[in-house]
Amino acid sequence: MMKIHKKLKEALKKHNYEVILSANSSEINCIKASFPERKQKPSFSGFGATYQYIPELDSDCLFFRIGNGEYSTIQCPRYSLKEVLFMDIEKVCDAIGYSQDLISFSLNDKDVDQKTFKRNILEDDLTDEEKEKQEVLEGLCELAKKEGFSEKYLEQSKFLGLQDAYDVLQDMYLSEI
Helix, strand or coil: CHHHHHHHHHHHHHCCCCCEEEECHHHCCEEEEEECCECCCCCECCEEEEEECCHHHCCCEEEEEECCCCCEEEECCHHHHHHHHHHHHHHHHHHHCCCHHHCEEEECCEEECHHHHHHHCCCCCCCHHHHHHHHHHHHHHHHHHHHCCCHHHHHHHHHHCCHHHHHHHHHHHHCCC
């Protein structure tokens, strides 16, 4: 199965039809995303997006922009930045009919897997409590994406002290692009 997956990713790369997330250690809080042009319906032009966290602002938000447009923000707790970023990317992939399993990741101009990429981006000095919340939120979010964001997971998020982040992710999950 891995061979087929690898060959498919190679073919997409060869034909310039891949979603790529990239970051460099010199700007680890700035993630670039590129989405390919789609010629089949629904067709659209390829585009890029930039996601950025600015720790110096001491604000709980992720900045993003499409192309060279104005920055917008997604208000979220610091411990949820990575989940919010990936939720947004997944929503775009769903909208353009691109399998999330085929996303390519680049760190310092080297191909890496999703786990390595996610571990090395949007670094901030999270407290031990925030790191734990980040880890628990990731697991809760994975379950909610598989089974649907439901009352059951909302109650769990409340019990775990994650409701502020869960609400943001649920709103993103249920929103239209």
